[in-house]
Amino acid sequence: MEDIKIIALYFARDQQAIAETKGKYGPYLSTLAYNILHNPEDTEEVVSDTYLHAWRAIPPTRPRSLKHFLSRISRNLSFMRLRSSAARRRSCETVALLSEFEELIPDGRGSAEDALEAQELGRLLDRFLSSLMPEDRVLFLSRYFYAASIRDIARRCSLTERQVKYRLSLLRTQLKAFLESEDYAQ
């Protein structure tokens, strides 16, 4: 079913909307959540919560892209769950990913509650992405939006794992330098 029809079902408060969403985007959302959580039970719960959040948000929200609207919800819920399960042992993939996030922005900035700051940073991030070659943009977002493993990215992009790691480390350095040049760190 086309997204526009699924969204219409949400607006009509027809619960078939969730079934259609699940059928069309379930595997996609599961992959995204699992990339972050590395735990089947947590993944299942996050994906279910994603449908619930979508049900509550539409209407009034009318997403331009249902897929990315859902993926943002799922991604945010996954990271929230990761924080709430801090006492549990995390996967080494997750530990590696979180430490890479730490390297993306300069020291001295970043506050948990400041949504405006995230929005400002998001705008800069968008500009940074627009300056990249498409291949690098795919690498960067595969890792930092979709939390894909290095191995998976290498396979998808026909690169070796070493190449992926190295290019990502260069991109992290580039982003940090870009943010500093934009006075983000001050």
Add this chain to the structure above:
Amino acid sequence: MKTETIISAFNYVDDSYLDETCDKLFASKPSAPARAARLRHTRRIVLLAAVLSVLFALGAVAYAAGWFPSVFGVMKEQSTDQRSEFFTAAEQANADTEPSPAVTLPELDYSRVTIFESYYDGEGLALGLNIDETVPPPVVGYEPDDGMLARIHDMWSRGSFAYISVDPAQPTDDLDAMLARYEVIDKGAIGLSPEDYQEIMEARSPNAQAADLRNHSSIIMDFNLRELLSDADYERFWALLRANGHACVVVSELSPSDHVLSPDGTDLGITAWDDLDEGLCLSILPLDAPFRDLDSISGSIKLYCSTQYWYMELNGPSCILYDRSGDALIPFTIKNSNTVS
């Protein structure tokens, strides 16, 4: 805090960039049977090399995906007596702990090292590590100078080839010569049996078969290059090999040493080095006297950064030269488990 801000910032990324990424990331998966088959052949070839001569490990640490498994648990199973008791206690002490944050090494291209298990009981010390390299990818097409070529030929003249060493009195890894020397003696066999010869010849890669590679070290290096390089780089290597009769790849590598040092730079003791599928385990049991029975122990793990030159000749053997290009220290502090309430 930084992490949460940047994670949230990705919510504002333009949809068109996500579409672009989705197209690549969520397209139907490429099948990998050819690569898997290649890997099986590689293992077989490397196994044969180990049987025939001395096999040198490349030093790469296995990276375990999924939850951090307990290397101490594995060590407990593999050890006997005192070491088994030590690792049993170490595993229990680490059961509910989270890994230490990864240490990032800007001087080594932002490679990261995670100490995900640690234990000190006043007598011994154990560390479980994961090393996540981000060193530059291999560079194909390096041209060795005369000095480097002299070093390579010197090694070959002493029977030292890539991955294998042979009797210096008969310094060749040519498979036909090794087959001709095959002889069963009291302590085993020398040379290469007809069965092993046949197996190696048949397991060669299509490129190696087309070029009729007959040197054992080159056949193994060819397999390892297929795993190390992207498909495009691997074909470029072969194009250079065919055109010039030789080719060389520069490989950067970060590898752990067996030195665990005190703050003043002395070794804490003799370090056992166990490279497991679950991670690397460094253990010192017992520690040298000055480092026993402390409330806590501080030190650092030394890592080596090396540049390797993988050199192959089309009608000859192969060689790997190692140049150390730098070291890094990963600090740690561990409380004595016997004094922690």
